[in-house]
Amino acid sequence: MRKRFDIRQSVIYIAFVVLFLIFSITLKDVGVGFASVSNLMNILRQTCLVAIMAVGMTFVLGAALIDLSTGPVVACTSLVCGLFLQRFGLVAGVAAGLMFGVLAGVLNGFLVAYLKMPPFIATLGTQTVFTGVARTITNLQSVPITDKTFISIFGGGSVGMIPSVFVWMSVIFVLGVLVMYKMPFGRKVLAVGGNVTSAKYSGIPIAKVQMKVMVLMGVLCALAGILWAGRFGGGRYTLGEDSGTAVIAAAVLGGTSMMGGVVSVYGAIVGALMMGMLDNALVMYGLSVYQQTIVRGIVIILAVAVSTVREEN
């Protein structure tokens, strides 16, 4: 049977194109112009980090879980990475950063999968903890990173015309698509999110799947944190701190259901691009940071509203 064109499934793509056109026209003469190559590159660079995390969030939401602690994990990672890099070199810095992500994921996973805490509450708690940790590690001090190799691989550099963050995002995107749609793990995630009891009766180890999903999210946050540090040239407690909502919004905008079982990895990338594009345009329109948060909040509400309508039908 041929699939009918579903306006609700495609609304994100349509909105993306429409917004892009509107911004391109109305912001043509502001600065370098919205649609100029340099500005688009700028948007892409800003978006890549959120997109990487949004891929992880697709798995989390797909398993009918949620992770509110992603932002502070990014911040913590940037600091941990910076500290280890200063003392023990590049490899140790990256390894320590990723390790922090794993540990954060294990903690979230343990609370959710084994202590059976509601993920919303559990990760709200760890979010607060990690926010505190990020401020405590260096006592609000930034940790500068001067290692040239690190900066060119993570964040700052580029491969020809292509920024290295974009390469990282592409790799994560391809892996995400493979794991979600082609590997058994993706099906297990969707089964757990779709109907946890039936998944259990099918012999799927529920807790293990949930744990793996939370660890995956932690690792992707850590990667984002390392990249953020690379772009910023050091670790800081504010880096990526408030990216958490944007990440969830990107995934939901892209068509992933908050109820679990229904996901789109492709959509997550488009959702992230849309959030980045919007942020960029708002700056160009001259809105203050605080005004921007208002608009961003409204967009998130709209995204969830569209997704709710989608599920009702």
Place this chain on the structure above:
Amino acid sequence: MHQKALDMENICIAFNGVQVLKNINFSLDKGEVCGLVGKNGAGKSTLLKIIQGLYRANSGEVRLFGENVKENHGRVFAYVGMIFQELSLIPEMTVLENIFLNNEIRKFDLVNIREEERRAVSFMKKYKIDIDIHKKIKKLSSADKQMVEICKAVLKNKKILLMDEPTAALDDEQAAKLYRMVKQLKEEGITILLITHHLQEIIDNCDSVAVIRDGEMTLGGETKNLSMEAMIKAMLGEEQTDLAFSRSISDIDRTQPVLELREIVTDFIKMPLSLRVYAGEVVGLAGLKGCGRTEVFRAIFGLDRLRSGEIYIFGKKANIKSTTDAVKAGVFLIPESRRFQGLSVDHSIKFNIELPLLKRLTRRFLVDERESNRVVDDYIERVHIKANSRGDKVKSLSGGNQQKVVISKALATTPRILLMDDPTYGVDVGAKAEIMKIIDQFKMSGGTVLLASSEIEEINQNCNRIFILKNRKLVGELSNEDYMTVTQDSLAAAIQ
């Protein structure tokens, strides 16, 4: 002119170009009790939804108490009350709160509990219902929940009650209680239309019967003029031959049990329970609802932790701590509830069947789609799942076809031991015979089946041996070797 409670004329309805109901002419008198029968997917639920006003027919006329629903949309449907199969009561609230939910009696904008109590109690007294109105719904038996549903509808002044398989979850005694209430409601002038797969219930309790096959009304009339054979014929049409299912008898080698439970104890089975099952056997677990058959399955399938005792599979001690271990050990459970336990209904047929097989289907980290499609299509054909394609969402299938997906999913894991908990619940006669045939084939190929069912008939027809369970204890064993040495009466007596 005599006014009908419900009058439907030439009703047609189609979804996505598929004609679901064709020229249905159907009417009910005031105080008539009518049984609606048909195979899964015949169009019964659609008909009910039109009567409730949830669907609008493409053509034809519906009149409720003489009023055309098209002109009086909304208002007339208020006469119609639906008693849901999957109950719509809120478990954490009391009987009283549920009965008056969204229909509270108010006094100065506060809920007038005293008046509510008075009305509920007098209502219950009138219908001789013995339920504590301050009990929480979750503490009631299924039968009592049904009664509360009915109370709720009648107190809302519903004149036509639609019941979707009201007795499916009830044992015989509870069903009798329900039908006593139906009879009383009838005397009050309330019209009742009920769906059931138990034809005997219709003959015993209904004034009339309506049979639907493939969207057409194939039989209608007073029950006293109709035989059960006529109903079955109207329901199944040409497929009737499938109904005669005969069990094949295999030689059973009793040297080595395939499955042996040695004095197992769980949090739910307090008395140590032991049993042995051999290859090529279908063994029944018979007992009333709550006798412990589900609990035995839960223990074997790794859902409940063993407190003591051991499980042996092919003579080897099996260490089953989770469902994952159980599936690995060659055990698979067809659970009681397909919607909640058996299937992920928002996903496709393929997704559901391949779920327990993922390990086997994986080649170099990726799921082998070609092999997966082959397996899934093979089962769709073998088990006769009616669907457009393997990509159809399970929730778009009828109950019987959903159950076939559950069975395919189980068989595809090539289990050695199949645990079946009420596998034909809510399934029509035709699909039931098909399911039984599948069980039989599985047995003949050397598989072992433990079959639990609330229907004595089903157990008796399919099982070589029957274990009797009572209060979560094994109280006896009946041998059924020579085909029906156990009579239905003796089995019925044993489980009481």
